[in-house]
Amino acid sequence: MKLSFSAEDELFRKEVAAWLNDNLVGEFTQLKFRGGPGDEHMFPEERKAWEQKLAEGGWTCVGWPKEYGGRGCSIEQQVIFNEEYARCGAPGHVGHIGEGLAGPTIIAFGTEEQKQKYLPGIVAGKELWCQGYSEPGAGSDLANVKTKARFDEEKGKWIINGQKVWTSLAHESDYVFVIARTDPDSVAHKGLGFFLMKMDQPGIEVRGIEQITGTSEFNEVFFDDAECEADDIVGAPGEGWKVAMGLLGFERGVSTLGQQMQFQNELNQVIDIAKENGAYQDPTIRQRIAKAHTELKIMRYNSMRMLSGQGGGDGSLQKEALIYKLFWATWHRSMGELAMDVMGPESEILDGGPYELSRLQSMYLFVRSDTIYGGTNEIQRNIIAERGLGMPKEPRVAAK
């Protein structure tokens, strides 16, 4: 065990910090600490411009292999990049679904042609993606998707019909990846396909959903004879579940460390408020702040363990990775409560009417979703018990 980074990696850290320091200036200054979870609807155009600035410097997709336009960074370097990125308050990546989910999936499962077609747009920070998984009848029970894909021989295309819901950033996105049923008679995991589709087409309609914060980051997406090119199915028809599950593995990677730096920024803000308004003298608040600090630190150590253990394994999640989503989501939810409790009655007062939330107020409301999306806490516990502890699987009522 060794905690320090190599001299070479420390040089890399300086390089990252220097680049960010030189470039996160001028028009981009307003983006500092913006665009994170709960704030994703803010400054989309400006954040896109920032993404392209990053791309010019070669700072998008740093963990991707060089042959696909990435920087080929080691795990350590990705950790460093993410830490420095968050430390200086650089804005939430508007392209994170492409960089973190769509891209890695295409790299792992896509054809050469798909790689050529889609990866450069992601690396350049020009093309944004959204994730079309959930449906009204398929939330936790994702395998219950009803959206259908039928191959039209005449058009030589896949025709998609159905509805997705909770699709984050669909209104800003150029592409969507969709799981849909290629075999209309199939049930559950079988008979699904994984499709890459253009958003800008007559068969797709996006309607925003107003959320708890009064803003809209997610949407309903309707597919009415929407078209998907024959070559844009990833994996074979019927293999969509495998691809979709592979993707979930990419959701817990090195970006977690950047996320933690963001959490640290929030905790620091709360500590400053506590010191200023005297809440720091309250013994229960002291305990809760210390607990938040303890668990955030440990979260970092856990990620370091998770990342050190990678490579070599059979790709199955190690124990420390399996528990990660449940741990951070629960932590962040309590963080929201702590922030409001430290602020006291002042936490009720908005920045302005009609419903202008401050960053912490918005965080407090948004964190209620952390324990829901990407697998609810209850689903995480099922997974941990079943995969981590070998306890019996949930009984499934046979389909009619």
Next chain:
Amino acid sequence: MDFTFTEEQQMIRDTAESFLTEVSTSEAIRAVMVTDTGYDTDLWTRICTDMYWQAIHIPEDFGGMGLGYVELVAMLEQMGRFLLCSPFFSTVCLGSNALIVAGTEEQKAEYLSQICEGATATLGYTGPSAGQRSGQWGAETIEATAKRDGDNFVLNGTIRYVMDGATSQILVLAARAEGTSGEEGVSLFVLPADTAGVEATWLPTMDQTRKQGEVVLTNASVPASALMGEEGQAWPQLAKIIDLATVASAAEQMGGSQQLLDLTVEYTKERVQFGRPIAGFQAIKHKAADMMTSVEVARSGVYYAACVAQEALEGGEMESELPEAASIAKSYCSDTYFKNAGNSIQMHGGVGFTWEYDPHLYFKRAKSSEHFLGNGAYHRERLAVLLLDGE
């Protein structure tokens, strides 16, 4: 950065696991825990001669193995897991640590060599006031006094909550100059337990797997050579010794928390109600998932603290992080251990409440280890001071 065990560390861990599986069975624990010494001297001899564990992080110059804190923590995790009843913790994590951090070269040569040969040792510093306000473990709890008397020091007072206090052969004791308070005037002494004027008695405890004693000093006269470091200046060293022991205690707690998870999950897979193993009920699965989550996170905290402790022993860059890392590990592990122990009893149903099944052994160790060197709230308050009370 590499946050995994090296091959050698893994081997040490595995060896500890297989040895303890063999010697620290439920029957073995139960046989020794009802005695007032609390350990099997034959087993201790085996540990000290066949395994040489007591010498693990003692420098080679004094006959030790010269390994680091990560190796020690890897073993402690297993000892906590198997509730090993032995003077290992007191001797190594209190006695040796104290000598390594604060001992003079002569004291190290004399006492560390004795420990390598199987002598037992412990540290005592807390007076009865440590029991107040739900447990205090800082400098203000040092109540025994030390007074110069020619070439000697005369020690007086009562030291309580001393782990293996009644059985240890070597005592490291803290005492203060009369009229001083807090971190001032603290001195450390190392002396044989049979020094005249030293009376050590066994205090029966709810957790029978770990023995405590009370050391009463009545005009105990020790030579100046017993003084460790500078007279009246020992608090910084003692604080470091306490932090090192705190990390060690957290490692044991984490091991115990893991064992509770394992034995409980195993039981729930076997116990059938309503026609199926209770492990299939979601209320049970979710409790188990929470237990595993806490254990894994606790493990990350302990391994980190172990690396910091190693740096602290080497005088490395991260030494200043030791108090924080220790408090993080101890507060998280204390809470995890107790919660897992409580859940374990609940998930066992009626048998979890019996003397025959093991959960109560862990339930009791969880609470005793929680109090020892400060519970979760105590350590969180230490962190709060760091976080909130600066300018």
